[in-house]
Amino acid sequence: MGEALLSLKEAARFLKLHPNTVRALAKAGRIPAAKLGRGWRFIEADLVAAAREAYFRPARMQPSAFPKEAIWHSGNVQEPIISTSPLQTEVELDALLARTIERRRKSTTTG
Numbered sequence: 001m002g003e004a005l006l007s008l009k010e011a012a013r014f015l016k017l018h019p020n021t022v023r024a025l026a027k028a029g030r031i032p033a034a035k036l037g038r039g040w041r042f043i044e045a046d047l048v049a050a051a052r053e054a055y056f057r058p059a060r061m062q063p064s065a066f067p068k069e070a071i072w073h074s075g076n077v078q079e080p081i082i083s084t085s086p087l088q089t090e091v092e093l094d095a096l097l098a099r100t101i102e103r104r105r106k107s108t109t110t111g
Contacts, residue, residue: 004044011042015051 008026011033012019023040026033032046 006042006044006047008040008042011040011047014042014044015047 006014008019008022012022015022017025022031022042025031026035026040026042031042031050033040033042035041
């Protein structure tokens with residue numbers, strides 16, 4: 001049994017995208033496709049694999065020795081933003097930009 005070979009319209013329906021978008025992605029090499037004659041052809045399993053590869057790295061499941069311990073990291077979770085007062089920010093910036101002044105050694109040569 002061969003794998004499902006999809007036309008441009010079928011691939012667009014499968015990916016839930018407009019056919020022009022699928023055509024542009026195929027031309028750019030962002031999804032696997034072959035141009036046979038005048039039409040683009042797609043293998044369904046390749047489209048699934050390409051979609052999985054497009055996931056952001058943090059959103060992929062982390063492998064674990066035990067399936068129950070596998071952790072799913074969502075790419076939609078935003079890190080907490082800690083608000084700081086303008087004064088605190090200004091002090092922190094001043095500390096970063098402050099020049100470090102080294103004291104020069106006095107000459108210790110004896111005559």
